[in-house]
Amino acid sequence: MAAIIEDGKLRLTGYVGDYYFEDGFTSQDVVLALAGIDDDSTLDVHINSGGGVASEGAAIHALLTARGGETNVVVEGIAASAASLIAMAGATVTMSAGAVMMIHDPAGYTFGNSAAHGKTVEALEALATAYSRVYAAKSGKSPEECREIMKAERWLTPEEAVNEGFADETTEQKAKPVAAFDYRLFAHAPKHLTAMAKKKNWSLPATMAASAAQPRPTEETSMTDKERAEQLAAENAKLKADLEKAGGGIEAALKADRERREAIMGLEESKGREALAEHLFTLGNTVEQAKATLSVSPKAAVEEDNPGDYRPRRMNAQGLNKPDLASSTRGDRAVLSASVERANKRR
Numbered sequence: 001m002a003a004i005i006e007d008g009k010l011r012l013t014g015y016v017g018d019y020y021f022e023d024g025f026t027s028q029d030v031v032l033a034l035a036g037i038d039d040d041s042t043l044d045v046h047i048n049s050g051g052g053v054a055s056e057g058a059a060i061h062a063l064l065t066a067r068g069g070e071t072n073v074v075v076e077g078i079a080a081s082a083a084s085l086i087a088m089a090g091a092t093v094t095m096s097a098g099a100v101m102m103i104h105d106p107a108g109y110t111f112g113n114s115a116a117h118g119k120t121v122e123a124l125e126a127l128a129t130a131y132s133r134v135y136a137a138k139s140g141k142s143p144e145e146c147r148e149i150m151k152a153e154r155w156l157t158p159e160e161a162v163n164e165g166f167a168d169e170t171t172e173q174k175a176k177p178v179a180a181f182d183y184r185l186f187a188h189a190p191k192h193l194t195a196m197a198k199k200k201n202w203s204l205p206a207t208m209a210a211s212a213a214q215p216r217p218t219e220e221t222s223m224t225d226k227e228r229a230e231q232l233a234a235e236n237a238k239l240k241a242d243l244e245k246a247g248g249g250i251e252a253a254l255k256a257d258r259e260r261r262e263a264i265m266g267l268e269e270s271k272g273r274e275a276l277a278e279h280l281f282t283l284g285n286t287v288e289q290a291k292a293t294l295s296v297s298p299k300a301a302v303e304e305d306n307p308g309d310y311r312p313r314r315m316n317a318q319g320l321n322k323p324d325l326a327s328s329t330r331g332d333r334a335v336l337s338a339s340v341e342r343a344n345k346r347r
Contacts, residue, residue, distance in 0.1 A: 003029035005036050005130035010045045014179055015081040016060070017050030023180065024052060040068045045090065047073060050181025051081025052104040054127050058082075061134065064089035075099045075167070077178040078193075080186075084166070085131055088138040095158035100178070101166060102189070103135065103146075104153035114235065121232060136248040139165030153188045263287045272299030 002014040003025040052056070056106065064086065073090030080102035087093055087101065106127040108119040124195055128150060141164075149164075150232065157208030161167035173300075178243050179218040181203045182285055183193040261281045264270065269276040273294050280290040 003033045005033050010043060012045060014047045014087065015181070017056040027056055027063060030060050030063050034063065042070045044072060044074050045065065045073045047079045047087055048077040048082055049080070049083035049180045050179050050183060051083045054082050056082060057085045058130060060086050061089045068222065074265055075101060085134055086132050093170065095161050095167045095170045097158065097170065097172050099158055101156045101161045103149055103166070105150045106131065111329055118232065127177070135166065141165060153189055155188065185321065260287060264290045267291050267294060269294035273297055
């Protein structure tokens, strides 16, 4: 937990949420921390975070703005992505000297069918709209203007943050070291931050290796809503075509199998040898292979009614596990095995 009350100040450091790095804070952590603070008192919130889970950032912003007392924010090091939204809860936002603020569109990835991808697009658009309204309320810009800044992924110095309206003042106080985060995940992160992440080996922990190994779509920050819709429609069309192609292949295979069976069972050589013909079909013999085997195999003996040799008819599977001495002399199995072996040698 990195939501700590220290000397009456709330310090939020590390990842927003508990998804990537252990050193992070969640909305639940903030609820517990605020429980130790008088709701009507003035509260300074110090932020040093590279961002994290968008929905967690929105929840923490809501908790801070719901307080009865005044909430002020100081950005120490960095407030990026979801952390920059949390910073917007400050009645005054102060950027420490050398600190950085980053604003961009929420991002995510999905594993599933086209409907699942469509739901992700819908959720991301809803989050982006909500975020743009929060940035607009703080900066005095329109939500549409803020959305364009989000799509461009803007990295703001203290002076730029003040000029754009996302911060109110700067301080000459030296900023604390930036929070540990893999800044290489962002499309337009400053080179000194990506170099620092590489040098210090700030990357996903081993516990998240499996999730990180999943392919992530390239972030397309400059796409319009229309372009996104067209891209999704194209992906859906390709998926549908692939499914139809796969289905056609299965149908063709089933049809070919039915035709092979009909051809084998329709052979002149199959007459009187139907059980063997069916067995050869099941083994995967071609029509030619089955014909060759059948042609050298004896036909099954035809039972003739003999009043003096009465045997009760079998019902379903009755007696199949018992020897039938009267029928064991018919259709010598050794002859059949020898015939099949000779036929296989001829191929």
